[in-house]
Amino acid sequence: MDIYTELKKDHEELKELLEQLIALDKEDDYREVLVQEIEQALVPHSRAEESVFYNSIRALNPDNSELIDSLKEHLEAETLLKTLNVKKTANIDWKPTAIKIKDALEHHIQNEESRIFSVARKIFSEEDAKMLGTAFEEMKSKVSSEGMQKSTFDFVVNLMPPRFVDKIKALNPISRPE
Ligand SMILES: [Fe+2]
Ligand SMILES: [Fe+2]
Secondary structure, three states: OOHHHHHHHHHHHHHHHHHHHHHOOOOOOHHHHHHHHHHHHHHHHHHHHHHHHHHHHHHHOOOOHHHHHHHHHHHHHHHHHHHHHHHHHHOOOOHHHHHHHHHHHHHHHHHHHHHHHHHHHHHOOHHHHHHHHHHHHHHHHHHHHHOHHHHHHHHHHHHOOHHHHHHHHHOOOOOOOO
């Protein structure tokens, strides 16, 4: 599968989970399961997307302000999702936050599939897109198995200008066997 198909598949899954979440009754405990599922789908997707897809574009395309905005949206969505976990425990109305996450992510996904995909299609061949798809899948399962602490480090690395990324990765303080 090429990178565009891989990303779209995840986007559909995320949108579906968010629809299910906001359709729940305020008192329904199933939200705990759904919030966890959303986090487990969103975080590995975003880290792999940044390191494989965004960073490949940034390496070839000098104008990357749009990608930086997109990276910030990843952080915002994950922060809001953490708020949702807190609200769940504190027994505060979680619905407005859930709706905010759903709206923000739908907007983010739409932008990714239109503007960022069209930049990518100009610089990657079909073969490149397939290779990126495979790399994305591998990176996603790696992030899933490494957990949140490593994911936060990777987020910061992915924010760096492309020429620094490899150097900083070599300094990774959260070491792990490959
Ligand atoms: Fe995405
Ligand atoms: Fe994204």
